Amino acid sequence: MDKSVNKRADLIIAGLGGQGILMGGKLLATAAMSLYRCSLWLPSYASRVRGGPSECTVIFSDDDIDSPILSKAYAVILVDPPQLKLFEQRVRPGGYLIVESAGLNETIERKDIKMLSVPALNMAIEMGDRRASNMILLGVYLGVADSIPVPIVEEELNRRFAKKEKVRLLNLSAFRKGLEEAHKLAA
Amino acid sequence: MDKSVNKRADLIIAGLGGQGILMGGKLLATAAMSLYRCSLWLPSYASRVRGGPSECTVIFSDDDIDSPILSKAYAVILVDPPQLKLFEQRVRPGGYLIVESAGLNETIERKDIKMLSVPALNMAIEMGDRRASNMILLGVYLGVADSIPVPIVEEELNRRFAKKEKVRLLNLSAFRKGLEEAHKLAA
Amino acid sequence: MAKGEIVIDEMYCRGCGYCVDFCPKDCVAIQEDKFTPQGYPLSSFVRPEDCTACGICSFMCPHHAIEVYRYVEE
Amino acid sequence: MAKGEIVIDEMYCRGCGYCVDFCPKDCVAIQEDKFTPQGYPLSSFVRPEDCTACGICSFMCPHHAIEVYRYVEE
Amino acid sequence: MKKELVSGLPKLWAHHPAERLECPGCQYPVITRIVYDVIDELGVEGKTILINSSACGYGIVLTTSMDAMFPNHGQGIDVATGVKRLLPDCFIISFGGDGDVAAIGAGAFVNAGQRAEKYTLIMVNNGHFAMTGGQLAPTTLMGQVTTTSPEGRGPDMGYPARMPEMIATVQGVAYSARGAANTPANFLKTKKYVKKAFQKQIDNVGFSFVEFLSACPTGWHMTPQESIKWVEEKMIPALPLGEFKDVDTLD
Amino acid sequence: MKKELVSGLPKLWAHHPAERLECPGCQYPVITRIVYDVIDELGVEGKTILINSSACGYGIVLTTSMDAMFPNHGQGIDVATGVKRLLPDCFIISFGGDGDVAAIGAGAFVNAGQRAEKYTLIMVNNGHFAMTGGQLAPTTLMGQVTTTSPEGRGPDMGYPARMPEMIATVQGVAYSARGAANTPANFLKTKKYVKKAFQKQIDNVGFSFVEFLSACPTGWHMTPQESIKWVEEKMIPALPLGEFKDVDTLD
């Protein structure tokens, strides 16, 4: 989804509380601010369940963003594979469903969307910290959606973790791994 | 105001808090219960002023009593003479304004109502207790209005003060003094 | 000999009798036949000769009806 | 000699480690490579021989994951 | 011979005789006198704001020439917090009734103490809800007849609240005492308590609190004399006078 | 060799693993275990009604097989009064959080004590408002960082509430204590406190109250081990364990 064409990008990141979902979305939305006139991040989590379902919506656009809620998005990043069937329905035709492959033992039925299964957890564990998997998935998303130029995202990432050098480096390389992975998958 | 003719009687008793106004009215209204289909007593007092203006409305009727509030009544008993001008307006044409004479130094302008000035306070002091003055005025009212047969009122009076013999006797004789006074005044 | 005197304001006095109760010198009394304009019994300074101007009647008076004066040599 | 034994329910254990901390006989340990189905580290009964069946690990376990049994002579 | 005024109308009392509504023998104006005199002695009149949410004490709002507030029943404590936080240099006195402080305002009371709010609360304890017609208050004595304890307060209605004792256990409280004016001596002692409480505020130490046992002849259906006797013989034994806390620092 | 169960799932615990939501190392279920075990020992399960208005303690409603209520934050005390007054033969335990009891419910708390309500209140003190994201509570320790005391609690925010000490001054209170489960010994001591408190209710003496210092690793951003240490090294010195009142009659 090239900005110059559509002037709007949107995605949903979904999973369980504690998987870094809200943070990942907010990072993208903040990065988008310098590029798009409008940017929006909407978290949603089951309030009474720790570690329960959690998702966030990210939209950036040069037009006004009307509904903060998406029935469907161009891309869905799903960190919790058991919810596959649910989120298969939330992708717009032609869009992407980016799924963590660890624990994924189904596949989608729709033909009008692309599913990318990413072994992000394994990759993160290899990198030394399972918590980096969300950044890998974010990288995959940007790799296929191209909605924000990579340097801008990296800049925001550096800004956000400026005070925690180790975390910054980890996340940065995870993000880049994700981008690479995207290019592999796209190929 | 003969019951058989009008089937309704009403009066306002007005004065200051502590002058036995509310009690006097309630006594009449209760007595009226056995005779009239409907009976109503409505107190009204300035809530934030001890000893401030106080009044009550008493209505008895064989018809429904609609408004519990009277713009004007057939009779007004005024225990606090300085309020004369105010209450002159609250008497219906042909009705009575029964006023305590101690402290009364005005008279009314209206010709269509009768004012009865009663030295109830002095009479009561003579009887040994200034607090009996309200019963005297009540007696005067009943003497001129004849809205409830005297025995019925006396019965209620006896009932109400059944446990305080001295007070009962005092009030009873004050009430009778008032009746006498009414006949004198009427004559 | 009186060391001072008190003035009772009949506009304020409500006849509670505290001044009578608390005056250590019994200088104040409620007189049955005196009333304030509002009809309350009115207290009176009945034995001025013993007053020590101690102020008690004044500060114990809930209705601030009493002024106490001390005589001072000139 | 073991006076009893404990059973850790992996459905309930949340890996807090209190059983490890409070067992007076060091019979329990969290093993780095064991996880509950929910992904929490799982504690294990590692030195059964010293267990006195005192019950501490069980009642200090917030998640009620441990059952303690005492051996009784028949 | 020259005459010198020893005592009279409190200096800070504004003349509104028409609106002085307390019943004959009511001791509300006695604690008012104490407070006004101490404010005067401390010279803080110009920066004082009086807050009154005690029902029968609304006369305070009418008779003072100082800035004043009359919030609803139960709210004088929180309202005082709001005023003092915004005007830390002002001198804030909040008056509450016993119903006010021990019943509806008890949560505000405890928490003002816990937050160490820097003002003074005076609770006028007349042992019941006077303004609304004499109902039971948490402070009502055992056996005392009120309109909601027509047979007298029994143990099924609990026991009299002892607010100064209770609040003394709270760390944010700098001063806590109970006074009365059943005798001239107790009047003077209470005045000392009030002055100390005010000084804690001036020194910015913490929350300060004085309970005042106040005769209510009308509500108690007594003569003024009987009511003073009741304070002496019934209230004081159950609610002893004295200071329960007096510290110069809260740590 | 035969095996005999020494300790396991509390008998009165209903199996709802999917809904057991406390964080790893949270001590809420520890006080629940104590309460359930004592109810079991006293044999009053069938007439018990559990009321929980402590936020992170809503698990209690989900995990008990006894009658239960979950009123809103701050209301578990008054609600317990209503239940007990109508069902005097039932056995009523009300759980509150520290925010619940010491902040929003403080007025209800003091007045339940003043009215000598005949039930037991357990306050689970984790030093902050856990459920809403870790804000300052009246119980928060000096210097403790919360989301509304980001620089740590300073004296301008008052001082930690000491509820058992405070309520012990109230005549209608039969029992008041503070326990913890930072060690097995303290666990057992707390269990004794809870049992005594329940006995006061059974004997119809008066209001009974136990505070429980409860580790909250998630809210405190600590490992479970660090949280137990915090209870030991920070909470207990400021809020000493022990009994503050224990009487068999209120007069």
Next chain:
Amino acid sequence: MGERLFVIGNEAIGWGALNAGCDAYMGYPITPQNETTEWFAKEFPKRGKVFVQSQSEVGSINIVFGAASTGHRVMTSTSGPGWGLMQEGMSHLANGELPCVISLVQRGGPGAGTTRHGQMDYLSATRGGGQGGYKNIVLTPASVQETHDFVQLAFYLADKYLNPVIVMTDGLLGQMAEPLELRNLDFDPLPEKDWAVRGRENHPDGVRRVVTAMQGLMPTPPHPPYTGFLDLLKVLNEKYETMKESEVRYETYLIEDADLIIVAYGYTARVSKESIKTARKEGLKVGMIRLQAVWPFPYEIITEMASKGPRFLVVEDSLGQLIEDVRIGVQGKTDMHLLGALARHDPSDGGMILPDSVLNEIYRLMK
């Protein structure tokens, strides 16, 4: 015919509750309803019933929550500021579907306002003044007898719908004495309160009961085992719709031929009726719709009459609250006028809307 007493409206509330089999009252004093609290303090303990003087109205309503959860008939009463304090709890009662009765004796507002009468809590009482959009039936008697009767009706409706019911009078009706015939009204039988907490051993099925203020955790009859918040909303919505259909209550007086229809409730309805009688004697065709319940509101009769042409006059002792509902009913089909609190006869808080004022307004509009 039952015993006949001469009592004030605030006492009639107590007698009505007694005759409804009310088990417990919890309340906090506030003028002008103190006689109600005092009545219960005097009459309930000696009958072995529960009286609790709470520490505040927040206390009252939460104690009611607890007491109502046990399945007993319970009530509280209040006025003005106390009513304000009860709003949170009212909403919890609605959420928990707990039957109870609240008697609201209106005084003048806003704020502490006055301790005298007023009709200024209409919108708060009918619109769910607290959070979250609940509904409750609001009965509005206009006499001492009706007060007594409506309290009984209120208990019945509360149990029928598992919902709080308000009996709304005002300081004037509360302080006014009239003869009261003590009588037990007949209502349809009600189901057992199987949902109430009582201790598990007291449930025939041995299954626990749960009452919450949050949402349907109650897997007990008649509460469905909600699977989520939306289920609760559906259940409540359905209940509210049933109440709207079934519990409309009003009385008409000479509206058939009327050129002017007065809409009023409580004391102003009585005042208005007197004025209508006077006006009718002079040939002025005035009628009245007297509301006996203000929620649910009888929009239909208003709309029906409005389309026939007569003008409407709302008489209420407020700055205009009931008129909002009349406006909804009238649908702009005819003229609407308000005779409100600004028409009081006296600047003090003793001011009332007098029959003369209503009559003059009738003249103004019709002559």
Next chain:
Amino acid sequence: MGERLFVIGNEAIGWGALNAGCDAYMGYPITPQNETTEWFAKEFPKRGKVFVQSQSEVGSINIVFGAASTGHRVMTSTSGPGWGLMQEGMSHLANGELPCVISLVQRGGPGAGTTRHGQMDYLSATRGGGQGGYKNIVLTPASVQETHDFVQLAFYLADKYLNPVIVMTDGLLGQMAEPLELRNLDFDPLPEKDWAVRGRENHPDGVRRVVTAMQGLMPTPPHPPYTGFLDLLKVLNEKYETMKESEVRYETYLIEDADLIIVAYGYTARVSKESIKTARKEGLKVGMIRLQAVWPFPYEIITEMASKGPRFLVVEDSLGQLIEDVRIGVQGKTDMHLLGALARHDPSDGGMILPDSVLNEIYRLMK
């Protein structure tokens, strides 16, 4: 252009208050508005401003009463049950004519309901949920920027009218992040707060000031020296009428040629706009009136449009509250429909009204 931040709505409330010169915040935590309380805890003390964490929402609103009496700009924020608890105090603030701002982040109700979004406090907020019939302006922003701007506006209006002003959002708008431009809005100059208590020595005229919650004892400008309760009512009534005339706020979107007009505010207005755009692309003539204030309510534009014939669709996340106002405006002149909380997409409390649902309703009504 001011600094640009990416913040959630609950934080924008804080920034708006800061830019309005707010001096003090007092509040009690409650989801979903905790970020507001936390923002003030973090940002105010370090700027020398006052932050008080109260012991409850009753505490919050009464501390606001005290703080507002000093003439400073003060605010609180809350949600659901906390809003219920504030009702008594809201009425006192109105009585005392004390300016202040309350931010109300709506959640689902009734009772404790859910900690998520909802639009279920509409009637409570617009009808004076507490006792005695007061009124307050209720601003309803629909974006992070508008939230910030409306908080500033709210402070201005509060001071202008000496009245509490509510800024009403919901859990969704509160949790949502958007870019925020920090900017100071320009408003007309306001008079000195000569009426505030400050200690007598701080008043130029040396005359004391008095603030009450009962009635006009305040012989200080601009408060008239009321001679009685009726005077207070007159003053308030006049003020409320002025607000009704002057403070109506709404935005129209493609209503001129519309066959269907949606009425909505807050998040559902944004959702609806998206659906309208989609529908328009398909040639369906749908428009919208987006309410920026819900009290006073723009009855006139509704009535005007209704008489032209288009049908109305109210989209609100409740069982039907805003629709009452629309009904008053529509006057039965045209069809009216509700797409309410029962149309949420999910049975959990995460359920929302989605653009698709609105679109389907548009189709249903127009196709």
